[in-house]
Amino acid sequence: xxxxxxxxxxxxxxxxxxxxxxxxxxxxxxxxxxxxxxxxxxxxxxxxxxxxxxxxxxxxxxxxxxxxxxxxxxxxxxxxxxxxxxxxxxxxxxxxxxxxxxxxxxxxxxxxxxxxxxxxxxxxxxxxxxxxxxxxxxxxxxxxxxxxxxxxxxxxxxxxxxxxxxxxxxxxxxxxxxxxxxxxxxxxxxxxxxxxxxxxxxxxxxxxxxxxxxxxxxxxxxxxxxxxxxxxxxxxxxxxxxxxxxxxxxxxxxxxxxxxxxx
Amino acid sequence: xxxxxxxxxxxxxxxxxxxxxxxxxxxxxxxxxxxxxxxxxxxxxxxxxxxxxxxxxxxxxxxxxxxxxxxxxxxxxxxxxxxxxxxxxxxxxxxxxxxxxxxxxxxxxxxxxxxxxxxxxxxxxxxxxxxxxxxxxxxxxxxxxxxxxxxxxxxxxxxxxxxxxxxxxxxxxxxxxxxxxxxxxxxxxxxxxxxxxxxxxxxxxxxxxxxxxxxxxxxxxxxxxxxxxxxxxxxxxxxxxxxxxxxxxxxxxxxxxxxxxxxxxxxxxxxxxxxxxxxxxxxxxxxxxxxxxxxxxxxxxxxxxxxxxxxxxxxxxxxxxxxxxxxxxxxxx
Numbered sequence: 001x002x003x004x005x006x007x008x009x010x011x012x013x014x015x016x017x018x019x020x021x022x023x024x025x026x027x028x029x030x031x032x033x034x035x036x037x038x039x040x041x042x043x044x045x046x047x048x049x050x051x052x053x054x055x056x057x058x059x060x061x062x063x064x065x066x067x068x069x070x071x072x073x074x075x076x077x078x079x080x081x082x083x084x085x086x087x088x089x090x091x092x093x094x095x096x097x098x099x100x101x102x103x104x105x106x107x108x109x110x111x112x113x114x115x116x117x118x119x120x121x122x123x124x125x126x127x128x129x130x131x132x133x134x135x136x137x138x139x140x141x142x143x144x145x146x147x148x149x150x151x152x153x154x155x156x157x158x159x160x161x162x163x164x165x166x167x168x169x170x171x172x173x174x175x176x177x178x179x180x181x182x183x184x185x186x187x188x189x190x191x192x193x194x195x196x197x198x199x200x201x202x203x204x205x206x207x208x209x210x211x212x213x214x215x216x217x218x219x220x221x222x223x224x225x226x227x228x229x230x231x232x233x234x235x236x237x238x239x240x241x242x243x244x245x246x247x248x249x250x251x252x253x254x255x256x257x258x259x260x261x262x263x
Numbered sequence: 264x265x266x267x268x269x270x271x272x273x274x275x276x277x278x279x280x281x282x283x284x285x286x287x288x289x290x291x292x293x294x295x296x297x298x299x300x301x302x303x304x305x306x307x308x309x310x311x312x313x314x315x316x317x318x319x320x321x322x323x324x325x326x327x328x329x330x331x332x333x334x335x336x337x338x339x340x341x342x343x344x345x346x347x348x349x350x351x352x353x354x355x356x357x358x359x360x361x362x363x364x365x366x367x368x369x370x371x372x373x374x375x376x377x378x379x380x381x382x383x384x385x386x387x388x389x390x391x392x393x394x395x396x397x398x399x400x401x402x403x404x405x406x407x408x409x410x411x412x413x414x415x416x417x418x419x420x421x422x423x424x425x426x427x428x429x430x431x432x433x434x435x436x437x438x439x440x441x442x443x444x445x446x447x448x449x450x451x452x453x454x455x456x457x458x459x460x461x462x463x464x465x466x467x468x469x470x471x472x473x474x475x476x477x478x479x480x481x482x483x484x485x486x487x488x489x490x491x492x493x494x495x496x497x498x499x500x501x502x503x504x505x506x507x508x509x510x511x512x513x514x515x516x517x518x519x520x521x522x523x524x525x526x527x528x529x530x531x532x533x534x535x536x537x538x539x540x541x542x543x544x545x546x547x548x549x550x551x552x553x554x555x556x557x558x559x560x561x562x563x564x565x566x567x568x569x570x571x572x573x574x575x576x577x578x579x580x581x582x583x584x585x586x587x588x589x590x591x592x593x594x595x596x
Contacts, residue, residue, distance in 0.1 A: 057489050081492025088486050094346045095482060095537035108480050108491040113498075114473045116540055141537075161491070 007031040007054070007165065007196060012063035014053060023049045023220045027063070031213055033164075034194040036187060038207035041217035042241055047200035048089070050215070051167045054198065056080050067165065081109035085163030087154045089170045096141040099153050103129060106160025128159050132186070148179030155186065166190060168199035172206050184210045204237060204245070204256040216240045234259075271541060274534065278548045282328075285552050289324045290316050292559045299563055323452040327558040327571075328551040329464050330449070330513045331523060335550025336471045337506035338524025339531070339543055343482040344499045345395075347407045351524030352387075352510045355410070356417035358521065360390025361514035362444040363421040366428045369437050376459040380515040384463065386421070387511035391503065393417045447518035447572025449558055460512040467509030468547065474502055475543035482539075520572045522579025523550055529586055553578075 012027040023046040031037045039047045052058040053065065056072055065072040067083060075083065085106070093102070107121040129138050132152055137145065142153055151171065158166060168187075172180040187197050187210055201207055207214060207228070214231040216223040218240050224231050232254055237245040244259040291301045295315055305312050338351040352358045364386030368379045397413035404412070425445060432438040471478075480488050481499050488495040514520075531545040554571075557578065561571045 052486065055486070055490055057486060077492050077494065081490065084490065086486060086490035088484060091484060091487060092346070093483070094348060095343070095532065097479070097537045101479070101536065101538045105480055105483070105491065108477075108493070111476075113477055116476050158490075167490075 006033045006066075006068060007198070008066045008069075010064045010066075012053070012060050012065065014049060014058060014060040021220060024053070024060070025221055027215075027222045027225070029213075029215065029225045031196060031198065033196050034191050035212045036191045036197045036199075036210050037213035037215065038211035039198065039200040039215045039217060040204055040207045040240065041202065041223075043202055044219075045217040046220040047217055048169055049220075050217070051086070051169055051198070051200060054165070054167055055084055055086055078109060081161060083163060084165045084167060085158035085161040087151075087158045087166070087168040087171055089173070091150075091154055093142055096143055098139050099129070099134060099142055099145075099156075100125065100138045102142050102153060103156045103160050106157040109161050124162075125156075125160050128156050132156050132159075147174045148176065148182070151175060151179065151183060155183070159190075163195065165196045165198070168197070170201060171199050172201065173203070180206065204232075208232065208254050208256065218242075271535065275544070275548075278545065278552075282548050282552050285555055286324060286328065289327075289555050289559050290320045293320060293563050294566065298566075318454065319452075322454045322457045323449050323558065323562075324555055326449055326452045326457055326460075326513075326516065327555045329457075329461070329468075330517050330520065331527075331550035331552070331554025332468055332547040333464055333506075333509035333513045333550075334520065334523040334554070335527035335531075335546040336468055336543060337510040339528035339539065339546045340471055340478065340502050340506040341524070342528055343478050343539060344503060345410055346482055347410050348529070349407060349411055349525070350414065351522070352507075353519065353521040353524065354418065355414040356390030356394045356421060357387045357507055357510055358514055358519045359418040359421035359425070361387040361511040362519050363390075363424050363428075364511070365444055365515050366425050366432075366441045369440055370428055370432060374440065376456055376515075380460060380463065380512050383515035384508050384511040387507050387514070388504070390417055390421060391507055444514070444518040446570035447520040447575075448561065448568065448570045449517050450562070450568050452516065456516050460516055463512035464509045467505040467507075467512070470505030471502060471509075472543060472547070474498070474505075476538075476540045478502060478539040478543065479537075518570075518572060520554075521576050522583065523554060523575050526579045526582050526586070527553060529583070533586075 008030045010028050012024055013022055014024040015022045039050055041047055049058065053060055056075070067075070103125045104117050104121060107117050107125065110121070111117060129135055132155065134152055134156060137149060142150060145153065171183055175183065184206070187199070191197050211228055213226065214228050215225045216231060216236060223240055224236050232247055234246045237247065237256065246257045246259040247254050248257060249255070291303060292299065293301060295301065296305065296309070296312065301312060306316065334352060337357070341350045341352065341355060342348050361383040364382040364384070365379050367386070368374065368382035372378055372382065394410065394414040394417045397417065398410040401409040401413060425441065429438060429441055432441050477493070477498065480491050480493050481495060481502065485495050527550040528542060528546045531542040531549055535541040535545045554575070557574045558571055561569045561574050
């Protein structure tokens with residue numbers, strides 16, 4: 001059965017050179033297509049490293065990444081760019097691209113190295129801009145936008161790739177509550193359309209709001225992985241963050257509390 | 264929907280037309296038979312005027328055009344690839360490296376145009392590599408600042424090297440040639456020299472022109488450029504080699520001509536926005552027009568020739584200051 005967007009990791013180990021400790025150690029996980037997985041952990045836990053491995057930018061020392069059942073290293077660069085999109089944590093754009101021009105860059109996977117975007121590409125980009133309700137911004141410079149607007153534009157650029165797997169690095173860390181809710185809603189919609197979404201976050205509550213799978217990381221170690229109901233436990237979060245954390249249920253929804261009453 | 268496509272098309276027609284008019288008028292500007300202007304009608308009776316126009320002015324005007332195109336395109340490529348709006352060939356050791364290579368070749372290898380040119384290209388690439396790798400190793404300051412500082416240091420090293428070679432040079436046969444590169448200028452340009460440099464210049468410009476939309480992708484961060492399917496290191500290197508070869512080849516006949524590569528891409532971005540699909544051709548045409556006009560002034564304003572490099576620095580630096588303090592400045596550092 002063809003199950004596009006399925007990701008399976010087996011015994012993945014990665015380090016940045018022989019003298020460094022492993023940034024990722026013996027990670028095995030299966031993420032079904034169309035689900036949302038959060039890589040959760042404190043800053044500096046190696047979360048971005050895992051994203052870069054899924055992107056094919058870093059090559060693991062051992063273990064395997066299978067996308068759609070095929071080893072990642074067997075994909076061509078072009079195939080990968082059509083399959084996997086990335087929303088980086090910060091995109092420093094030194095020139096004044098308009099929103100339209102910037103989102104159009106996401107069409108690169110469908111264009112040859114010497115090709116210019118055509119009406120088809122402009123059409124595709126207009127639709128994405130419309131879906132994300134950015135039409136009123138399309139001629140503004142990306143540099144002039146607010147943090148929330150800019151995050152939406154980065155997302156639009158990645159969606160112009162029409163990826164089946166979407167990677168996001170701390171997509172909500174700079175956003176206020178309403179923008180955070182907006183982005184997470186869009187991620188859930190995308191997952192419903194069959195896109196596999198993987199994002200990193202240092203905030204357990206962001207993960208709770210959207211993810212079905214959790215990967216807990218701390219100092220380059222994978223502490224636990226699996227469906228969120230199994231992983232989101234007080235003791236596991238406590239060892240992830242190194243401070244007492246309690247998971248309580250409010251009206252059936254898990255809420256994470258910093259447990260300072262105990263100390 | 265294509266954004267303002269008709270407006271862009273109109274602007275390009277206007278630019279193209281300006282270029283044609285400037286080129287046409289330029290061959291009649293000079294100091295023969297009288298200062299400033301040669302009436303086209305005298306071409307019919309004056310044999311000397313005809314020869315002057317065809318074998319001296321025409322190759323010189325065309326070289327000035329190629330020079331402006333190369334320096335501006337190279338400036339735009341360097342700014343985008345290094346994600347730094349404040350660099351140009353003269354700030355990154357490219358121009359000085361090329362001049363050093365040319366001087367070295369005159370002194371010890373020989374001054375045949377092709378040897379000179381290849382030596383210029385090799386040292387221009389070395390200059391760029393040095394500037395880049397030094398900037399990567401520097402500990403302090405932002406990337407923008409580090410790249411400029413290391414570029415200035417490398418340029419100064421090559422300039423010092425050139426100064427030493429001036430002392431070693433034979434004052435009668437070699438010194439004038441070397442001095443010429445330090446000031447920059449196109450006097451003594453012939454069809455023959457133009458023929459030698461054009462393959463490198465045209466090939467370099469062609470690479471940049473054809474990859475112009477791709478250049479946008481390569482101005483993004485490594486991870487984003489990679490996720491969009493590019494091979495960032497390889498493609499950036501290809502573009503840099505194209506830009507540097509064109510610049511070095513033109514420097515091997517025209518010497519160090521500064522500021523064009525900095526100022527012209529900024530003007531082009533002001534008019535056409537950041538998209539390199541438009542700013543690359545616009546930079547080439549605006550740079551061509553600007554350099555041809557500067558060279559016209561250089562050869563006709565005074566009875567003696569004014570070095571072109573001095574004129575472009577004067578105009579370029581003033582224009583740059585104007586852009587920097589203008590309130591609607593479209594640049595972020």
